[in-house]
Amino acid sequence: MFNWVPAYQAFEISSTLITLLIVLSVSTLFECGIFSLAVGGFVAIGGYSAGVLTTKTSATPALGMMLGTVLSAGVALVLGLVVFRLKGIYLALGTFAFAQLVLLLASNWELTGSVNGIYGIPPGLGLGGLVLAVVALCIVLQLLRASYRGRAIRAIRLSERTAEALGVHVARYRLVLFALCGGLAGFAGACNAQLVGVISADQYGFSLLVTVFAFALVGGTGHWLGPVLATVFFTVLQQVLGYSGSQWEQFAYGVAVILVVALAPNGISESTPWRWTAARLGKRRPARRASLPLELHSPLGRDT
């Protein structure tokens, strides 16, 4: 489907789409008020399990991808059980410690190639597959957003205890979402390993975290489209200015985050211009004139 795209561009676009998957796994957790720094750990688990499985055995890349996804989700589930006893900054620190542990393990374990990492990982999903994955994810995020569960997730972010008092099983929502986003990050990690062919522990460290968080924070929690636009914008900027990989890259993210924090503290998708545009683009139903004064005396029927 995308054979006409030159190899270099295909690689760059694929790599951006993979970053986008990781960013969405982070911003979806933001949506639920979970500030987790574990994402690097899950991406690494996905990358390494795909890498190890497909280089040490004769398993197909697809199998490697599945293992990466499932393993990350499983680890996220267990981690969530432990780490959600912490709140706020302590949760962030706990998850960061986990990510560091994963990297420490990866760079010291023979199975994961210790400091040399793994090379010669056979390619997996092509550009077409990644486009499909991103589109599918966006559809799911939109469905979630429009559903009562999406509303419950936002409610948890805004006030956990109040959501709980209204019957939202906060602990379960957070845990399930954490596991799903962990699986998503693992999937992205596997795709990345298969795209690049070479992985080592240092690529899942702090700079990945900075990049992903810059995109997610700039995008904001208002709508999944925010992080998508932020990712695309930064990548294009990177290509145009050609600063990718240089020290200017991190500098640019730093400036962008400061600007966003100053001008639109909740990210572009919760900024006033965004809301303004959304209100005019969206087919807002006119406020329904409740024709109800008549029923005023039997309004709370459990029969309704």
Place this chain on the structure above:
Amino acid sequence: MTGLLRVQEVTKSFGGVRALRSLSLGVGEGEVVGLVGPNGAGKTTLINVITGYTRADEGSVVLDDRDITRVRAHLLASLGLARTFQTLQLFENTSVLDNVLVGRHLSFAARRPSMWFRRGNASGQRELAHKLLALLDLAGLADQNVSDLPYGVRRRVEIARALAVEPRTLLLDEPTAGMSTEESDAVGELISQVAGRGTGVLLVDHNPALIADTCSRVGVLVEGSVMAMGEPAEVFAMPEVRSAYLGSEVEVSHRAT
């Protein structure tokens, strides 16, 4: 003691402060029980204990013959318990309608066939939410951002959201604080209506007129225990209540100045 909601011998201390001392209280079906008392008497602590936010040191809370003392907070809504908060707890920067619809969460989840992504503005639910809004005189405000609304209106949104749970027991923590007389009269009338449909209401408020108009019984809470309990007219006439309640109110206002 019988009733829908029974608080039995509940004691709760925070450090050296005994917020609740062996407190017992009951709310029957369709009954509105008032609770008054000076600030710091333990009214909000009691509501927090009932709703599982704060764990009692001793004693138990029984709802519908089921001991809910150790039941997790999120399950209480499914047992028909809803509350409002003394310090407003709205979902900020969210529409009035969405705030109320969060209260419908369990009803969404209970719908069959169960659907992972059931649309959050299903017409039936939206209609019910609009009914509730109309009931609280919020009809035109459904799409407004709650954060932009004046205080009294925000209070009403919170009441609407609690009613959206379709509670059998409703705990209202100073629902009319900051409201005009007309607004609080309307809320009083609404409380009577809700009780008329069989819901038990525990009403914590500082407004004696509201208590007298809506409650069949009122308890006076002083230093964590019920000092007097009975019909509002009787209770408010008791000299010891007058001195305890009004006395400390004066003290409080003194300290404030």
